[in-house]
Amino acid sequence: MIGITGATGGVGSGVIRHLLAAGRDDVAALARRPEAVPAGVAARRADYDDPASLADALRGLDTLVMVSSDGTAETMARHHRNLIAACGPDVHIIYTSILDIAPDSRFYYSPGHQETEALLADRPHCLVRTSVFADFFASTWLADATRTGELALPLGDGAPGTSLVARDDVARALAAAAIARTQGVIDLTGPAALTGGEIAAAATAALGTPLQYRPIEDADYRAMLAADGEPAWLIEAYASMFRSVREGRFAAAPGDVERLTGTPPMSFAEYLRR
Numbered sequence: 666m667i668g669i670t671g672a673t674g675g676v677g678s679g680v681i682r683h684l685l686a687a688g689r690d691d692v693a694a695l696a697r698r699p700e701a702v703p704a705g706v707a708a709r710r711a712d713y714d715d716p717a718s719l720a721d722a723l724r725g726l727d728t729l730v731m732v733s734s735d736g737t738a739e740t741m742a743r744h745h746r747n748l749i750a751a752c753g754p755d756v757h758i759i760y761t762s763i764l765d766i767a768p769d770s771r772f773y774y775s776p777g778h779q780e781t782e783a784l785l786a787d788r789p790h791c792l793v794r795t796s797v798f799a800d801f802f803a804s805t806w807l808a809d810a811t812r813t814g815e816l817a818l819p820l821g822d823g824a825p826g827t828s829l830v831a832r833d834d835v836a837r838a839l840a841a842a843a844i845a846r847t848q849g850v851i852d853l854t855g856p857a858a859l860t861g862g863e864i865a866a867a868a869t870a871a872l873g874t875p876l877q878y879r880p881i882e883d884a885d886y887r888a889m890l891a892a893d894g895e896p897a898w899l900i901e902a903y904a905s906m907f908r909s910v911r912e913g914r915f916a917a918a919p920g921d922v923e924r925l926t927g928t929p930p931m932s933f934a935e936y937l938r939r
């Protein structure tokens with residue numbers, strides 16, 4: 666039986682869709698709101714802050730697609746600790762970690778992912794390190810930019826860029842890894858790293874709305890978010906992600922999506938067209 670956490674989210678629901686499409690009928694959707702799980706799959710209540718619910722929800726699983734949690738870094742790490750503590754030692758855990766995992770990373774979420782990866786070391790596991798989601802980038806930054814015609818972000822001036830990956834490609838690859846009970850480390854990225862200018866050009870071509878990239882400084886970006894009333898942790902999360910982008914920590918594109926699934930990941934333009 667394959668369990669999927671975050672089953673009501675973008676990645677988790679996609680994994681379930683791909684598993685069902687592959688003909689699997691032994692799928693359990695783990696969610697804190699089981700009523701929000703799409704029909705056609707067994708839903709189990711699993712709240713990361715309720716260890717008893719986790720123990721019940723994990724019963725009988727041999728494989729767990731552990732989609733990382735969200736919120737502050739401390740919340741995320743606590744949720745992951747609770748989940749792994751409740752999970753039997755033989756369950757094969759496929760965990761969505763982050764591409765920017767190096768110990769010297771200053772990305773806000775990196776220490777939490779490092780801690781979770783370490784907790785998995787002594788059990789069957791697969792570390793699935795993802796680049797920045799195309800969907801996340803589009804919904805968080807592109808929607809506003811297309812209204813003003815300007816993508817003003819601290820992505821730097823040119824290379825190295827970001828290997829944006831569509832959530833559906835991540836979900837497809839996670840489903841394949843769950844079926845194969847893949848072990849080791851996999852990097853899930855788009856086909857190539859795109860600079861700010863290339864992201865704007867892809868959006869212009871795909872959406873038919875002219876968009877220009879303008880690099881801005883880290884301090885100006887942080888000040889903009891603060892003026893919008895964003896909380897300190899979110900400002901740090903976004904700004905530190907862009908710093909990692911400028912440092913080339915989200916630029917790798919090693920081709921693991923195609924190696925694992927036989928089909929290449931979609932480009933950012935293709936994602937936007939769809």
Ligand SMILES: NC(=O)c1ccc[n+]([C@@H]2O[C@H](COP(=O)([O-])OP(=O)(O)OC[C@H]3O[C@@H](n4cnc5c(N)ncnc54)[C@H](OP(=O)(O)O)[C@@H]3O)[C@@H](O)[C@H]2O)c1
Nearest residue numbers: 671672673674675676697712713733734735796797798801
């Ligand atoms: N690489 C990237 O660019 C990027 C960007 C954003 C996030 N992420 C990470 O990737 C993960 C998956 O992304 P996504 O787009 O699928 O996120 P999403 O759509 O926001 O889904 C997050 C899931 O986590 C669940 N969740 C949150 N708190 C929970 C709790 N206490 N107990 C049980 N479930 C809880 C949510 O449940 P509800 O539906 O009940 O809220 C939802 O199902 C995120 O959670 C985050 O760790 C990565």
